[in-house]
Amino acid sequence: MPANAFNGRTDYGIGLGLRVPHYSHILEKKPVVGWFEIISENFMCDGGRPLEVLDRILEQYRVVQHGVSMYFGSADKPDREHLKRLKALVKRTNTPWLSDHLCWGSVDGTYTHDLLPMPYTLAAAKRTAAKIRRVRDFLEVPICVENVSSYAEFHVSEMTEWEFLSEVVERADCGILLDVNNIYVSSRNHGFNPYDYLNGVPHHRVGQMHIAGHTKFEKYLLDTHDHPVLDPVWKLYAEATRLCGVTATLLEWDDRIPSFDEVHDEALKANEFIADAKTARKKSPSPRSRAA
């Protein structure tokens, strides 16, 4: 959705992840960029270069916070100290919304630093939604939860991933960060139709989208963020945009990072697919289902 309650009623367009190899280019050349997404955890420190760079970026650009360690799906209660640090950063960046993943990754305070898939059960959906609400109430900022790429499924699951995501966000009354690449990667790993996924989520809750590259192995796809976006993901993105409307979109490129201009050019390719989606939206405004 262009501007909605879940992205703080903003209309941010196409953004890039703020990454260390690009710091000096950005600070010296000051390229025109819609917005930057930062990994919150990299700036939840007390000083030094990370905060110095962040403050200089904030003088020039709009910044949105993306987290990797809230683990809404972990049974652990959110750590109070962690939330306080995160809230201090929210005040510093003035992020209009904040995202983290629909996954688990910590047990009794031990962190895997991975985004692990959840069992898709009603009980898990209820618990996760309650945790999202608690975090949002503390941070006082809209939250979008992101679907992850996965390589395993559980016997105990009672529903599809998109039904689970929908259940969680409806119960938490929060937004979705729709990662189109993750949908594609998981669809290939688990044999579902990615367009069924797109059709199955509440479009009005989508506050942001992610696009990224992945790697094909013989027996599975791995979400590596070290490539340009692949064609089937662009197609899926166009359809997601047709269904949800033009939405704040971010290209994730986290490994084997090329020059700033190369990453930026790749992100701006999204405009072509946005144009396609706009045309398709005019022709067929009501959402329809499509085969992969």
Added chain:
Amino acid sequence: MHRALVRPLAPGNRMQSRWTDGRPMADVVAEFIKPNDRLTAFDRLEIYNRMYWFRLIDSFYEDNPGLRAALGDRKFNQLAIAYLTKHPSRSFTLRNLCGQLETFIRREPRWTAPHTALALDIARFEWAQTVTFDEAMRPVLTAADFGRTDPSRLRLGLQPHVTLLALQHPVDTYVIAVKKRDSLRSEASNATTSARHAARTRKVARPRRERLWLAVHRVENRMYYKRLEAPAFKILVALRDGQPLVRAVAAAGRGVTPAQVQDWFALWMQLGWICRRK
């Protein structure tokens, strides 16, 4: 699933074939993970088991290049696995992954023997760099602040980003030499075969014993190492530990002139090391 995920890998970076109770791992995993048409439940969990270890080991390597050079690859890798098995991450950020490494090396010297004393020095030095990189910078104390309080009661603080290290080896120059060699190596990966070979095989000699008092610190968000004289080091340690100014200066011992102390303080103030106590 978590217990299976964090178990060390078997040789060849495979998931271990038996569970802790001796049952075949494939049977244990099949109880909770679904297979698909290409991968068994075991294969699917193995993807996560491998990613867990690769991620943590990568981070451990990145934080400890000097320790790796001093121990050699095989021993360093064994240390990494032993440490990470005992001390998995307890923080939301991998920045803190090596926070217990010094304690671990002390408790289990077999992983670093016969170079344990050197390994300890390097591990402390490399951890200090992590701390210095992003610790807080408190408001610096000014000369006016000095004037206001009676020196016998004045308690000064040391900036949190300053780490004081009393060492047995000159690890500052050693780690700098290792990093220089490593960056030459990565440059040489694009060079001719002979240049590449030369860069790969060049060894940095382990440092000999030599007492050293070092501060790892930040100026304008750049990291520096500063060697200190022993009495100056003692004053700073006393200040850091909350001793009032007069007692901290006394910690330097006899043979230190007031002029020396004044010069040191002038330098520390200039470097912004001295702050108000919280």
